[in-house]
Amino acid sequence: MGAAALGAMSLVLAACGGSGDGGGDSTSGGTSDLSGSIAGAGATSQEAAMAGWIAGFTEANPGVSVSYDAVGSGGGREQFIAGAVAFAGSDAALDADEVSGATERCGSDVLELPIYISPIAVVYNLPDIDAEHVQLSAETIANIFNGTITNWNDAAIAAENPGVTFPDLAVVPVHRSDESGTTKNFTDYLAQASDGAWTDEASGDWPIQGGQSGQGTQGLIDVVAGAEGAIGYADASRAGDLGTVALQVGDAYVPVSAEAAATAVDASPAAEGASDTQITIAIDRTTTEAGAYPLVLISYEIACQTYTDSAEAANVKAFLTYVASNDGQQRAADPTVAGSAPLSATLQGEVQAAIDTISAS
């Protein structure tokens, strides 16, 4: 059923994409009468997707210029609360203080929309391994990254991969040297799902001293690619030629994919304090849902429910509507753009309902 829905979605989308492009080419500027500019700031994780969205949105609405300054999630939230930007991108939901600050700034409720879902792959460099995906449980991954497992021929790894022979090769765990939402979600996954093997809390900075690391996603990928036996974690779309781990979920092993990530998000409950407009999700890292891949990053779009300027309200509403639409989601899902996981139909419906409440005060 899920597959059928997805198929239908992509059909609709192909149609949309075609007509949209055609409209843009033949009648430049004729597709919308919106004009003005809106500024956003925030998470770097969304930067690539946002570039795609801005390009797609301006094709249909040439009168509106959208900018996005990837200053980081914290900076984006700060700027939004200070009223410097119309919307913010953030890898984390607003905390209680920030919600009251944002409510004050908006003079209304604040919207938190889970709009960018990106699966995180556990990548490894084992060129001679005879398996499509090495299968690992969260506990084994935690033991690899905390230094308990030091060699690929460890019994714990072999037990999860029957029939695969592992070389006598040192494991080189690689982490991000900069603060990152990817690290935060990865450590959150380890902390929740590893049955106590991971003793640190979720954190955007790697909690363990020492060890190999890389600056930024590409830096990490380069380091993993540079040493046989290395293992790291990165945005799935950036894994390239490296192998990716299939995570143990329930009794099965699930390889990383956009569909599996969307399934995991759907299986997750709403976070504490969530509402119809603050659609925050507490990702269930320990889910046993079949086909779910719980190592995902959710990045939110934060906006006001009312804007004093009616043009700004219309522009933000139109932009977010595009971003949440099949068109926008598929654009970001393109591996050459961001390789994110498109929202499921249910979540998309909830997000669109929240966007529809945006108005001018």
Add this chain to the structure above:
Amino acid sequence: MAVTSPAREPNVPAAPTLPPAGRRRRRSGRTFFGLSIGAGVTILVTLAAVAVFLLIEAWPAVTASTAQLQEISWFDASSLLAYTGPLIFGTLLAAVLALLMAVPVAVGIALFISHYAPRRVAQGLGYLVDLLAAIPSVVYGLWGVLWLQPLLDPFFAWLSSSTFGVLPFFADYSPPARNMMTTSIVLAVMILPIITAVSREVFLQTPRLHEEAALALGATRWEMVRMAVLPFGRSGVISAAMLGLGRALGETMAVLMILSPGYLYSLYLLKPGQQQTIAANIAAKFPEASGLAVNTLVATGLALFAITFAVNMLARWIVARRKEFSGAN
């Protein structure tokens, strides 16, 4: 002037033209004097402005309580000093190691150019060295990551597993070679040209008479270099080394690209994730920093400023002290 000249004696035509020319010369002299004073003052003002900026921006971090500082996500030390300490250690370690490797080689190259190579080779080599100094550091960083790291990997692996591996310097190597040793080798290559260029110039200044006297006493060429050239050039080589040290201390891009950072007082040179330098740390953390985090980074920058200042003072003091003993007098 043209009006008055016919009334004057024809044999003294130069007299009336002198005063205006002199005045003009005096005026241009005064202008130049003003300009040069202005340039000198600008330097001082800039330096003072940088120092004041660093102090003002660092102040909130210096006065903040540990609890406030620990709200910064990456701040896990017990105080600002405890956070900056390992960074200062890492900065000095990288720079000193680079200097240890670069100075002997640089002096060798400089001596070859100034006293051994045939003139034409020496000239070409001199240009080449100057050219090396002009390569931007990000290119050295790329070179280190893409070319040097894979090359060093088998050597480090052997070193670490051999009997030398019991020494902390060579223990616990883990590929790829993103460690302090690779970093300091790249830094050494980066500072080699400047040390070579300055040393070469100094060696070329050796008084011809000293050299000929040494040779006349029956010295071989090496003995002549040891007796006449090196003592004469010693203070120059020291200032050259300090110039190199200054560049190594502040080097950012290459370190950022090559080193897996860590925040320990560690002498493990082959183990990844042990040390970090101040400059690379600022570059890595600044893009996503806000509020007190920025102040904390500026405070570490202030420490780097102070270190660089101290190194320069030390160099000047050494040079001044050695001057009287050098062969220059």
